[in-house]
Amino acid sequence: MDDILLSIDVGSGSLRCALVTTEGKILAQQKHAIRCWNPAGKMGFSSDDIWSNLVDTIKNLISLSNYEPDSIRGIGLDATASLLFLTADMKPIALPDNSECDVYGWMDHRALPQSEQFSAVMHRTGNHQRMIPETHIARALWLKQSHPELWKQCYCIIDLSDYLVWKLTDELIWTNGSLSRRFDEQLLEAVDFTDVKERFHGIHLPIGAAVGEGLCKTAAISLKLPVGVPVASAIIDGYGGTLSTILSRSKNEPVNPPETALKRLSMIVGTSTIYIATSREPQNIYGTWGPSPSVLPDLYHNAVGQSAAGILLDYILANHPAHELACNKARQKGLSITAYLNVQLEKMAGEQPVACLAENIHMLPYYAGNRTPRMDMTLVGMISGLKLDNSEGNLALHYLCTIQALALGARHNIETLICAGYEFDLLTPAGGLAKNPLFLAEHCNATGLPAAIPEQPDAMLLSGAMTAGLAAKLFSDWTHAIQSVSRYEQIINPDPELADYYERKYCVFLEMHEDQMKYRKIMATALNTTKNSVF
Template identity: 90%
Template sequence: MDDILLSIDVGSGSLRCALANTEGKILAQQKHAIRCWRPAGRMGFSSDDIWSSLVDTIKNLISLSSYEPGCIRGIGLDTTASMLFLTADMKPIAMPDNPECDVYGWMDHRALPQSEQFSAIMRRTGGNQRMIPETNIARALWLKQAHPELWKQCYCIIDLSDYLVWKLTDELTFTNGSLSRRFDEPLLEAVDFIDVKERFHGIHLPIGAAVGEGLGKTVAKSLKIPVGTPVASAIIDGYGGTLATILSRSENEPANPPDTALKRLSMIVGTSTIYIATSRQPETIYGAWGPVPSVLPDLYHNTVGQSAAGILLDYILANHPAHELASNRARQKGLSITDYLNVQLEKMAGEQPIASLNQNIHMLPYFAGNRTPRMNMTLTGMLSGLKLDNSEDNLALHYLCTIQALALGARHNIETLISAGYEFDLLTPAGGLAKNPLFLAEHCNATGLPAAIPEQPDAMLLSGAMTAGLAAKLFSDWTHAIQSVSRYEKIINPDPELADYYERKYCVFLEMYEDQMKYRKIMKKD
């Protein structure tokens, strides 16, 4: 009987489930849209919607595949860095502004005042870091300050990933990757927030450990999967994607040792982006999150990233007058809008590089603030080079401009890491935008680094497969798991002839930020 692993990946717009083997091959997969509310500055999901989607998708996956439920040796899952507040009977507390939502999405920025409150204390005590509102501890303080009546109802603060593990196993667990648990006790004392510690519950487990007695009876009956099937402790999606690709190798190369990760930069690109670097020593860097211990032995990670990537591309496209025209033409050709625009840009460029089409169109991509390295969520987006042009060609140029701005934002983050002593020789991408060849090519051109295209296009699904295999003891440790599933198809290299062009684009990118700060200073009343 084959050893089959069930992987669950909960993203921002959809939930995916897959059956994989221990060599990292996706054997079957199903996708289900999930509801997401995104009013300005906020992001919410419904836990009931996510759970029902998870159950339905797994049932469809198994029924449509050629594999029997008894073949499933382990279950693993990853989710976005989202969170819930639960009552004493483990019922999610609905958001005060939307009774349909009870999961605070990773991009929810309503706790900006509380993050600034923490940041002010950090500066007064001699620290040089800032806290951003995507931090769960800031959201918890927001609930206490803005809605004390809901805070009184709150018994448990929990990551979405840990919540779903509880739903599968009836066991409350957390790991070193559980973001709700990341806080400094002196900060809590400074804002009179020690009572938050009473609201954390569960057993600490390593990432990928077997949870309790495995799949619970009720959910096993619903899913028609054997009771007690090992369920792994959860992982956040970006870190899971990192581990699935960071030691990748070509089909005929020997397995890479863990220290290969020291020269590689993980590039998780989807609705948002994160870039995860690895070091032997814990490095504290302003403008980065970390350091945190790695699951790889004796290594540490620092993370940088951009809050809006895929979501920014969607926004720019949807708000251009030519969007409907281009979308209809793309559908007629059986293409996605981005694949269609990639073809259009190739036609427009002719013999010249596509990148050079935007000599005079520039963007600062801070439409949702800046996560890192500026750590300032009040920053806004800027676009220079607008014309009275409603054409499809103009839409394509704005799409290209957004890709270039995100690539330059990646370069800014990478230079922050390099200035702290990191050295990189390869990008290892994963996520939805990693399937876009233009997006990857311009990241290589802007950063000057080659990129390894993963053999498995849906590399994020390998995250759950690895944790499932660890829980089922099919992998001896994390190094074994990563080496077993992580392979790349090919390497793409930057175009050296674009180095000077992107150097000038990067100068404009940095100058646009300085211009924004100058405008703010001019407009200040005092």
């Protein structure tokens, strides 16, 4: 019988659990929606909701499969870059404006003033990087400054992924991937925030290490699994997806050495996007996150990405007058709304490439600010080319325009990396949007790079399988784990005939940002003129 690994992937709208072999074959999986509160500029989850759904999903997975609980050799998990503040009795502190939430979601931007406070100090000390409000240390400073009464209650600051490991093992741990631990001592002193350090607890472990004595009795009873099953230290979902694909190979190719990652760009595309590059030496690059050490020996990573991707597509579709009509037609055909619109666009295009349908409609996709490379969360979205058109065809064009804008945003990020010396010859995608052929095709066309389609459509679930296998000592090291599970099915290439089209689209994309800055300057000047005339 195959060695079976239990993989847990906690996303923004759902969590998934799967039984996976050490060769990366998903034997069975279950998915469950989780509650997400996402008002403007904020995002929150409920830890009770996540945990109870995780328990139910794992129990359903085991009961509906042909595998016994005793056959599970290890448990691994990844989760979004979200954050909790815990009291001394390890109870999550509720968000001050929503008693149902106690997890600060990765897309929560309420700490914008604090991130700007850190950025100002960085600038004065010669570090011209910028901090964005998705940074955990900015969120911690926000809690202290905005809600000192809650800050006094806070005993422990912890990543969501590490919190779930604690629930499984009753052990407090952190890893090099724990984002709450990423801070600069001098920055803390400069903003009088050194007391944050006393709120970090637990032992340090490598990513994928076995935690304590494995699955604790309380969790084992809830999950109906044996006590002591090895549980791995967790990983952030984007990085987990990267490791699931970065050394992928076709069935007939030999295993790739770690150096293969140097010319590949990981492309993790879901609710948000993150693109992770690999280098031999650590590189400090403005407009990127990093450098951070890789789990692969003697390598380093820099990351770029966009805060709103899948969530932006959902927003654009849901707010179009033809959305309900298109959804009803999609359901009748047994298709998702995006699959249905892909078909409609093919019909609309006829003999011309689908991409050219959006020749006169353009978008700047900064609806949630710009994570990188501009690192300016005050930027907003823009659309040029709107018409009084409530038709389903117009909905399809807005959908295509959004995909192209996200692809052009990827190109902007990739060019930032290339200017710093990176060279890429392959995109390695994973995540929900990687299942959308139009999304992938337009990324290839916009960036000029081919993409390797994962053999396993749900490649993100390989992340937890790799850490589980490492904890259970079924893999000797990370290189072995990645080479064992990661394969691609095919390569898709950019259409060379669209190179000029996308060159022009990219010029418009960059110009739209310049226009936004120009409009701000005009309005600021007008405002000052008005104020001066009053006095």
